[in-house]
Amino acid sequence: MKTFAxxxxxxxxxxxEGLDGSxxxxxxxxxxxxxxxxxxxxxxxxxxxxxxxxxATSKGKKRELLTPTTxxxxxxxxxxxxxxxxxxxxxxxxxxxxxxxxxxxxFARDVTRGCPPDWVRGIYxxxxxxxxxxxxxxxxxxxxxxxxxxxxxxxxxxxxMDLRLSSDPYESxxxxxxxxLEQYMAMSAEFSFVVTDANQNVETQQATVRKLVRERIDLxxxxxxxxxxLPPPAQRTNKVEEMExxxxx
Amino acid sequence: MKTNDAKPTAGRTNHRxxxxxxxxxxxxxxxxxxxxAVEGADGSGRSTQIARLVDWLETSGHATxxxxxxxxxxxxxxxxxxxxxxxxxRTTxxxxxxxxxxxxxxxxxLPALKGGLIVLADRxxxxxxxxxxxxxxxxxxxxxxxxxxxxxxAVFYLxxxxxxxxxxxxxxxxxxxxxESGMDLGLSRDMFDSFLKYQMAxxxxxxxxxxxxxxxxxxxxRSVETITETLWGKIRALLAEK
Numbered sequence: 001m002k003t004f005a006x007x008x009x010x011x012x013x014x015x016x017e018g019l020d021g022s023x024x025x026x027x028x029x030x031x032x033x034x035x036x037x038x039x040x041x042x043x044x045x046x047x048x049x050x051x052x053x054x055x056a057t058s059k060g061k062k063r064e065l066l067t068p069t070t071x072x073x074x075x076x077x078x079x080x081x082x083x084x085x086x087x088x089x090x091x092x093x094x095x096x097x098x099x100x101x102x103x104x105x106x107f108a109r110d111v112t113r114g115c116p117p118d119w120v121r122g123i124y125x126x127x128x129x130x131x132x133x134x135x136x137x138x139x140x141x142x143x144x145x146x147x148x149x150x151x152x153x154x155x156x157x158x159x160x161m162d163l164r165l166s167s168d169p170y171e172s173x174x175x176x177x178x179x180x181l182e183q184y185m186a187m188s189a190e191f192s193f194v195v196t197d198a199n200q201n202v203e204t205q206q207a208t209v210r211k212l213v214r215e216r217i218d219l220x221x222x223x224x225x226x227x228x229x230l231p232p233p234a235q236r237t238n239k240v241e242e243m244e245x246x247x248x249x
Numbered sequence: 250m251k252t253n254d255a256k257p258t259a260g261r262t263n264h265r266x267x268x269x270x271x272x273x274x275x276x277x278x279x280x281x282x283x284x285x286a287v288e289g290a291d292g293s294g295r296s297t298q299i300a301r302l303v304d305w306l307e308t309s310g311h312a313t314x315x316x317x318x319x320x321x322x323x324x325x326x327x328x329x330x331x332x333x334x335x336x337x338x339r340t341t342x343x344x345x346x347x348x349x350x351x352x353x354x355x356x357x358x359l360p361a362l363k364g365g366l367i368v369l370a371d372r373x374x375x376x377x378x379x380x381x382x383x384x385x386x387x388x389x390x391x392x393x394x395x396x397x398x399x400x401x402x403a404v405f406y407l408x409x410x411x412x413x414x415x416x417x418x419x420x421x422x423x424x425x426x427x428x429e430s431g432m433d434l435g436l437s438r439d440m441f442d443s444f445l446k447y448q449m450a451x452x453x454x455x456x457x458x459x460x461x462x463x464x465x466x467x468x469x470x471r472s473v474e475t476i477t478e479t480l481w482g483k484i485r486a487l488l489a490e491k
Contacts (some may be wrong), residue, residue: 052336053345056327065323069351069397073325077344084338116270122393126340214280 001129001191004091011091012217013128015102017184018136019177020158021146022198023205026137028100028205031213035096040140040222043090047101050081068113069123075106076123083127096222103127104191108183112176113163133191134209134215138198140181144174263281268462271447272355282362283487284399286373286464287480288408290448290468291419291429293469299371299405301477302484307366309360316360317371321352332428347394350374358360358399375406375462379454383447384434392461402487404464405480406455411448413470415441447456 004013014031018024019067028044035042047213048057057074066074080236090097103124110120138146148170156162159169160176188195196214265277285302289295304312319325328345331337337345361368374395379389409417418425427433430440431447459466467479 003380031300036318052331053341056348060323065352067272067355069355070323070348073344073351075347080341080344082338084340113306114273116273119270119393119396122390123344159327228433233402 003129003131007128009091009128010094010221011097012131012134012222013042013087013091013097013102014134014181014213015100016105016134016136017101017131017219018134018194018198019106019138019140019143019181021143021201022136022138023146024134024136024198025100026202027134027196027205027209028098030202031209032098034206035098035211038219039224040219041093041095041220041224042172043095044098044100045082045086045088047105048075048078048101050078053078053081061155063164064156066117066162068162069109071113071162072110072120072123076109079103079106079124080126086149096217096224099130102133102227104128104133104184104187104193107187108180111183112160112179117237132213133193134212135184135188135193135195136198136205137195138215140174140178142146142199144177148173149208152183177200266400267396268398268400270392271396271399272351272357272359275359279361280359280399281365282367283403284362284370284401285367285484285487286370286375286401286404287407288372288375288404288407289469290414292407292414292421293407294473295407297473298405298476298480301368301473302369302480305477305481306484312366313369314357314366315369315371315449316353316357317344319349320378321349322356323352324349328417333381336404339381339384341384343377343386343394344393346377347397350377350395351397354397354399362399363452370401373401373404375404375458375464378458379451382454382457383431384449384456390458403483404462405438405483406459406464406466407476408452408455408467409469411445411452416442418444 004011011022014028016024016028032044044155048054050086053074059073059077060070087099096191106120106124107117111117154169159173161169161172163176165175166172184193187193196208198205251424265280267275267277287295287299299315303315306313309405316444319328323418328349331342331345336374358368378388378391378395402426403452415425418429425440425444431444431448431450432440434447436450437443456466458464465483467476471475
């Protein structure tokens with residue numbers, strides 16, 4: 001798997017990965033705010049957010065129609081749509097693209113659901129490797145507590161209930177997340193994850209993130225020549241609330 | 250034309266297999282029914298033949314189920330909408346169709362086969378693969394993707410000359426379909442030309458796939474009755490096997 005830099009793209013892609021509740025969405029949001037303030041051409045893309053595919057995915061989830069195979073395929077469809085229509089053109093145009101979750105989410109999650117690893121990887125083989133991938137590693141208990149603190153109503157697939165790990169959604173969620181973490185750790189070296197201690201406070205983590213981004217990416221090259229146009233309103237409002245709810249599950 | 254490939258011909262329940270990894274936790278030996286796929290362009294007589302097969306099979310006491318492209322509960326509506334606007338890129342469209350296929354495979358085809366029914370597929374993975382190949386997708390990538398598919402007991406590809414397809418389509422609808430003319434490919438701005446070029450390319454892709462998947466190519470230029478006779482002959486033999 002080659003990085004965008006190795007493929008001679010003018011743009012660079014930074015991805016964050018981690019379990020639900022690892023704080024990765026907060027970190028990438030703060031990274032985006034910083035890059036924008038620096039006048040860098042930046043674009044943010046979230047897992048499972050392609051408009052068209054989303055309606056099918058949410059129908060599938062609500063009505064519990066999804067199997068491990070269709071769960072995997074519909075997320076791949078969503079990713080491909082964003083990859084082909086947004087990420088690639090932006091990377092060609094010299095943007096710094098930030099992804100909240102990338103193909104590794106599928107590698108970890110779909111395999112945990114029982115899909116063959118090489119089948120999943122084969123499907124995503126059209127995607128290049130991020131130039132920088134942060135993995136936010138919190139103690140499993142910390143992540144779980146963060147998510148489960150308010151005893152929210154866990155969604156069926158989010159809790160991995162389709163795997164019949166336990167009839168208790170909370171117990172199922174714990175087992176499921178634990179297995180996903182194992183998958184992530186197993187691929188960490190292969191895909192050069194920068195493992196970040198997510199038990200630290202937000203500010204410390206963000207400082208590490210910004211430092212690494214500055215070291216690895218020559219940000220001067222990505223500065224806008226013309227003043228930044230205002231981003232569309234949808235991207236500016238309620239960002240924090242949106243992040244609370246994990247859209248990736 | 251007959252299948253005479255090195256690959257084992259589809260058939261016999263004890264030879265049941267997925268093309269690749271398949272679907273997790275499926276017991277192949279339980280799939281007692283038969284899966285028959287009919288492939289071919291619009292105007293190849295596909296639907297007519299399937300209707301006749303269903304008629305004949307049901308009259309003979311066999312229960313049937315039909316599946317086809319864009320018929321899944323999960324994504325058919327969204328897929329239709331995406332195609333109308335022609336807004337999806339090729340990998341996305343390809344994966345969308347694969348999702349549609351997988352949904353029907355798991356929720357209709359496999360349960361029906363388990364119940365001993367005869368499943369008639371109005372197009373199967375080969376049309377999807379051929380379309381993608383014509384659009385420049387990697388064959389190995391497609392092969393991995395459709396490794397989830399169950400090998401049918403019989404696959405018939407109704408091959409009809411492109412010029413004949415034009416005549417049949419125009420006499421039926423007085424118009425050529427955008428996608429069946431491959432207009433998204435920009436082969437020609439002239440729809441008539443594009444249709445001919447696209448259908449030739451599709452035929453070549455099917456012939457290429459035939460080498461791997463060993464399906465039966467049926468001369469679809471002949472009369473409806475003659476073609477039905479050909480299909481019946483093969484299916485009769487298939488049903489006699491058990």
